[in-house]
Amino acid sequence: MEKMRMETLDMVSENIKKIENLFPNCITETVDENGKPKKAINFELLRQMLSSDVIEGNEAYEFTWVGKKAAIVEANKPIRKTLRPCLEESVNWDKTENLYIEGDNLEVLKLLQESYLGKVKMIYIDPPYNTGNDFIYRDDFKMDQDDYDEQTGNIGEEGEHLFKNSDSNGRFHSDWCSMLFARLMIARNILSENGVIFVSIDEHEVDNCLKILDEVFGRTNRVGVIIIKSNPRGSMSIGELANLHEYLIVYCKEALNGKIIGHKLTESMTDEYKFKDEFGSYRLLGLRMRGGFWRRSERPNLYFPIFINPKTGLISLEHNKTYTEKALPVQPTTMEDGTWRWSKEKVESNYQLLLGKKVNRNGKDVWDVFQKDYLEREGERRTKAKSIWEDAEINYQNGTAEIKSLFRCSVFDYSKPVFLLKKAIEMVGMDNDDIVMDFFSGSATTAHAVIQQNVEDGIKRKFIMVQLPERCDENSDAFKAGFNNICEIGKERIRRAGAKIKEEKPLITQDLDVGFRVFKLDDSNMNDVYYSANEYKQDMLSLMESNVKEDRADLDLLFGCLLEWGLPLSLPYTSEKIENCTVHTYNDGDLIACFDENVPESVIKTIAKRKPLRAVFRDSSFESSPSKINLTEIFKMLAPDTRVKVI
Numbered sequence: 001m002e003k004m005r006m007e008t009l010d011m012v013s014e015n016i017k018k019i020e021n022l023f024p025n026c027i028t029e030t031v032d033e034n035g036k037p038k039k040a041i042n043f044e045l046l047r048q049m050l051s052s053d054v055i056e057g058n059e060a061y062e063f064t065w066v067g068k069k070a071a072i073v074e075a076n077k078p079i080r081k082t083l084r085p086c087l088e089e090s091v092n093w094d095k096t097e098n099l100y101i102e103g104d105n106l107e108v109l110k111l112l113q114e115s116y117l118g119k120v121k122m123i124y125i126d127p128p129y130n131t132g133n134d135f136i137y138r139d140d141f142k143m144d145q146d147d148y149d150e151q152t153g154n155i156g157e158e159g160e161h162l163f164k165n166s167d168s169n170g171r172f173h174s175d176w177c178s179m180l181f182a183r184l185m186i187a188r189n190i191l192s193e194n195g196v197i198f199v200s201i202d203e204h205e206v207d208n209c210l211k212i213l214d215e216v217f218g219r220t221n222r223v224g225v226i227i228i229k230s231n232p233r234g235s236m237s238i239g240e241l242a243n244l245h246e247y248l249i250v251y252c253k254e255a256l257n258g259k260i261i262g263h264k265l266t267e268s269m270t271d272e273y274k275f276k277d278e279f280g281s282y283r284l285l286g287l288r289m290r291g292g293f294w295r296r297s298e299r300p301n302l303y304f305p306i307f308i309n310p311k312t313g314l315i316s317l318e319h320n321k322t323y324t325e326k327a328l329p330v331q332p333t334t335m336e337d338g339t340w341r342w343s344k345e346k347v348e349s350n351y352q353l354l355l356g357k358k359v360n361r362n363g364k365d366v367w368d369v370f371q372k373d374y375l376e377r378e379g380e381r382r383t384k385a386k387s388i389w390e391d392a393e394i395n396y397q398n399g400t401a402e403i404k405s406l407f408r409c410s411v412f413d414y415s416k417p418v419f420l421l422k423k424a425i426e427m428v429g430m431d432n433d434d435i436v437m438d439f440f441s442g443s444a445t446t447a448h449a450v451i452q453q454n455v456e457d458g459i460k461r462k463f464i465m466v467q468l469p470e471r472c473d474e475n476s477d478a479f480k481a482g483f484n485n486i487c488e489i490g491k492e493r494i495r496r497a498g499a500k501i502k503e504e505k506p507l508i509t510q511d512l513d514v515g516f517r518v519f520k521l522d523d524s525n526m527n528d529v530y531y532s533a534n535e536y537k538q539d540m541l542s543l544m545e546s547n548v549k550e551d552r553a554d555l556d557l558l559f560g561c562l563l564e565w566g567l568p569l570s571l572p573y574t575s576e577k578i579e580n581c582t583v584h585t586y587n588d589g590d591l592i593a594c595f596d597e598n599v600p601e602s603v604i605k606t607i608a609k610r611k612p613l614r615a616v617f618r619d620s621s622f623e624s625s626p627s628k629i630n631l632t633e634i635f636k637m638l639a640p641d642t643r644v645k646v647i
């Protein structure tokens, strides 16, 4: 029961809590006047979070590395980029609510930040483990040009952005930390209040990874570190120990709101519920306390007799003619007095959940008391997720085998088993339309697992995959099989997995969403040249007209506007002709857009009469400023609540 506080709030700690909610990485520990630990603000870091320049100062507190401040600046820096829809490579574009996004995940996360702020229920990532052979995306804040030239690997669709992070790099760990830190800071914004993030990692960076996650999400939001027995034979291990495992680190955005619901019971677990009565199947759990404070001397209140009706097994706290047999909590091997798990009050109000039984102890028949633990009396019974996962299906070779069975050759070497992802997805409480995101998606195992899990439990989760179009090595099986980059593999994997799942279970998968909209990161839709009002000259009119890049189509502009206005990219829309102008209506009027030149007043009126929440036109469609004034007037009159913008 929560107690009345009976005193006013300690405003300083309340304020610190508020800052912690916004910037958990700026919280540090100090000691109060009594030497007790208390929370404090790391003002230098807070200043850095609020500044777009690197602030000089000492970086020698807590967990730090060279380039940490620059990573913060990089994460907060705006970019002039967009996501361009690619209908040809998408599957079921009109109906699907899944997304596949190609590009560097830091930039993609920045672009998605508004549209998906606090909207993603689960994030799973499997970043490069920094083994010394990984290619790492070169964010702006990394090395100087000389270092860069030396270390650039010439692979990658945008080859100039990737470098091989080998342990001869003086900033081997720092570069990796900066890479992850910047991305996680944005990922935290995208995660919903009750969202959960999972990070796969191995011994190379697990310690740094945990410290970074502690800093970004807050130590109190750490759910735990799961050992994944991924390689039971320990083959291929270098070093003195044969590594059989890697890690799956789990954090909640806010521990209190966390939605970790554990797993369904396995068959052998449900087999334990072998008894049945009118309330359903149950198992018997001894009422005597095992372990912990089990001695009578430690909890004297929990030592008391319980009386049993020998004919029915029903129990009572009173000894009378019906309840004749006495049971006491006695430790069977030492015969020492123990305790019950329940207090007298709890026993008294739950008689129907207890059962007395005669048992044989040390060759002697004695009475004991058991709790009837029902399988489904309070809804579906689940079991807490365990801290070690060693299911046979979690063997990393399964990931490879799954890829082989879909592609008939090894097009991707590091894919995780679908089982691992399904197990992680299943332990997070999710509803229809909840989003699962993976921004190091590789061969898109996470998308495959989402689709598979949706079939198994009927929940309609959506996915967002992000992947760099990293070029496939020309000697690789993938390249020989016709795949130029990893995105091509990921998209094809989802196509094949979706088709296979539908083929295997045609009856229950009719409505299953196995499609995805493809978007590709690109430079802004707008030309880079902008002029301030007093720089405009008459002969610049033609330039102004082309403020949109020549190769950009209507849909590029529409989706660019959605990103800027913070609308999700997965909703339905229609495009129609009104008096020869193309008009796009997004999600029934969340936004109406017309990017044609010279839009007549009558079309503007038709759009305004529909009272959309937002309307957007092309600046250059209004040849003169009076017609622009008209636009404002028309909306003021016909749809005063519509927010109107021009691009």
Ligand SMILES: C[S@@+](CC[C@H](N)C(=O)[O-])C[C@H]1O[C@@H](n2cnc3c(N)ncnc32)[C@H](O)[C@@H]1O
Pocket: 103, 104, 105, 106, 126, 127, 128, 129, 135, 136, 137, 412, 414, 415, 416, 417, 439, 440, 441, 442, 443, 444, 445, 446, 466, 467, 468, 470, 486
């Ligand atoms: C270990 S793999 C992930 C494998 C994936 N879990 C699977 O089951 O297929 C890491 C992936 O992250 C991608 N990657 C690395 N840096 C990236 C970046 N900056 N943006 C997007 N993807 C990146 C790599 O190309 C690689 O495909």
